[in-house]
Amino acid sequence: MMDLSIVILHHGSPKEVTANLEALRHVILPEKTEVFVVNNGRAGANAKIPFERNLKFDLKFYEIPNKGYPQGNNYAMKMARGKALCILNPDIQVEKNTFKVLLDYLNNHKRVGIVGPRLYYPDGQVQDNYRNFPRGFDLIVKRTGLLRKIFAKRMRHYLMWDKDPYETEAVDWLTGAFQIYSRKCWDNIGPKDERFFLFMSDVDVCRKAWKKGYEVHFVGDAQALHNDERLSAGGVVDFFKKRTLRLHVKDAVHYYLKYLGKRLPKKCPSASM
Numbered sequence: 001m002m003d004l005s006i007v008i009l010h011h012g013s014p015k016e017v018t019a020n021l022e023a024l025r026h027v028i029l030p031e032k033t034e035v036f037v038v039n040n041g042r043a044g045a046n047a048k049i050p051f052e053r054n055l056k057f058d059l060k061f062y063e064i065p066n067k068g069y070p071q072g073n074n075y076a077m078k079m080a081r082g083k084a085l086c087i088l089n090p091d092i093q094v095e096k097n098t099f100k101v102l103l104d105y106l107n108n109h110k111r112v113g114i115v116g117p118r119l120y121y122p123d124g125q126v127q128d129n130y131r132n133f134p135r136g137f138d139l140i141v142k143r144t145g146l147l148r149k150i151f152a153k154r155m156r157h158y159l160m161w162d163k164d165p166y167e168t169e170a171v172d173w174l175t176g177a178f179q180i181y182s183r184k185c186w187d188n189i190g191p192k193d194e195r196f197f198l199f200m201s202d203v204d205v206c207r208k209a210w211k212k213g214y215e216v217h218f219v220g221d222a223q224a225l226h227n228d229e230r231l232s233a234g235g236v237v238d239f240f241k242k243r244t245l246r247l248h249v250k251d252a253v254h255y256y257l258k259y260l261g262k263r264l265p266k267k268c269p270s271a272s273m
Contacts, residue, residue, distance in 0.1 A: 003030030004103065005082030006057075009072040010090040012042025014049045016227070023093040025055065028100040033057040036076035040066040069176075070192035070201040077191060085186050089177040091227040092119075101222040102180050105168075113185025113214025114206060116174035117222035118165055126165040127226055129175040130218045132158050132270040133207060134252075157273070166220040172268050173216060176202030177226055185214045193258075198244065200251040204258070210265035 006024075010017050017037055024035065035057050039045045046061045064075055073087055084103055088094075102115050119127040135158075156162065160171070179202065181190075189208040192201045206216045264271040 001032075002034050002058075002080075002082040003032040004034070004084050004086065004099070005077075005080035006033065006035045006086045006088050007038065007073055007076040007080065008035065008088050008090055009038045009040060009069065009076070010045070011040060011066065012045040013090050014045050016090040018049050019093055020088070020090050021049070021052075021059070023095075024057065025052070027094050027096050027098060029057060030099075030103065034080070034082065035059050036062065036079065038062045038064060038072050038076050040064050040072040068194060068197040069199075070196050071194045074191040074194065077186070083183050084180055085183065086180045087176060087178070089226075092178050093225040093227070095224060098222045098224050099180075102219055105217070105219050105222075106180060106182055109215075109217065111213075111215050112217045113182050113189070113209045113212075114174065114216045115180050115219050116178050116217075117224050118218070118220055119175075119177060119224055119226040119228075122225065122227060127175075127228065128159055128161075128165075129177060129226075130160055130163065130171040131173055131175070131203075132160060132273075133172045133203065133264055133268065134158060134255075157270075164220070168220045169218060170215050170269050171218045172210070172264075172270050173203050173206035174218060176205075177228070178224060179205075182214075185209060185212075188212050189214070195254055196251045197247055198251060199248045200255040204255060207259070207265065207268075210268040213267075215267070 008017060008020060021035070021037075033056070037046060037049065037059065039062070043063060046063055049061070062076070064072065066072070077085060084106060098117055102117060106112060106115050116129065119129045121127060189205060189212055193204050196204065209216055
């Protein structure tokens with residue numbers, strides 16, 4: 001059995017994956033680590049990624065049809081043998097101690113099933129990769145300038161504007177750019193719901209974790225660089241011009257219908273707010 005399995009799913013992004021793998025070469029990893037690079041778009045992109053034989057992890061490449069983000073991650077997760085399982089976006093570059101801090105934390109907190117680090121943009125700005133579970137029309141408000149002003153208090157709650165990004169604590173959910181699961185947790189909540197295509201599966205999987213009794217924690221002592229393209233960014237006008245934004249709306253509708261009339265998990269942080 002492996003100590004750690006890392007899944008890097010990309011959509012024909014060899015440059016990003018190359019930078020990701022280069023960073024992994026210089027970090028502290030468990031002795032038995034395997035990395036799955038899965039390309040689900042632009043056939044042949046994996047061939048453009050330099051293959052380094054003298055790696056400290058077992059590296060495997062796969063090319064599959066694009067049937068969505070959850071399906072691509074599930075494809076590799078079925079083969080993963082790690083005691084801990086990581087979903088790592090190709091545009092993430094980890095630092096030397098990132099995995100060590102996260103895995104130590106996961107091993108030392110038995111009730112925790114999912115952990116994630118602080119992410120920051122190339123300009124140094126900290127990313128809000130932690131959120132409270134969305135309610136009602138939070139996602140619509142978030143992308144509408146006027147509504148954001150009217151419902152500023154609502155946005156402050158949903159986006160956790162008052163949270164200290166250097167403080168480690170339980171959160172409702174972590175964005176899917178970088179998540180590590182304990183094997184026990186994943187086996188109880190996985191696989192990802194493939195009815196989502198690109199967005200909201202990270203919210204869904206964290207909600208299932210809380211429901212099953214596993215906590216989700218943001219670990220402020222670990223950090224990684226995120227060259228985020230902000231695929232879902234945009235306002236109402238952009239809806240008609242941007243396919244990714246339309247996909248986000250479609251996936252959000254599926255999420256709300258899935259949990260329509262259902263209460264939040266009792267122990268998640270926002271349930272008592």
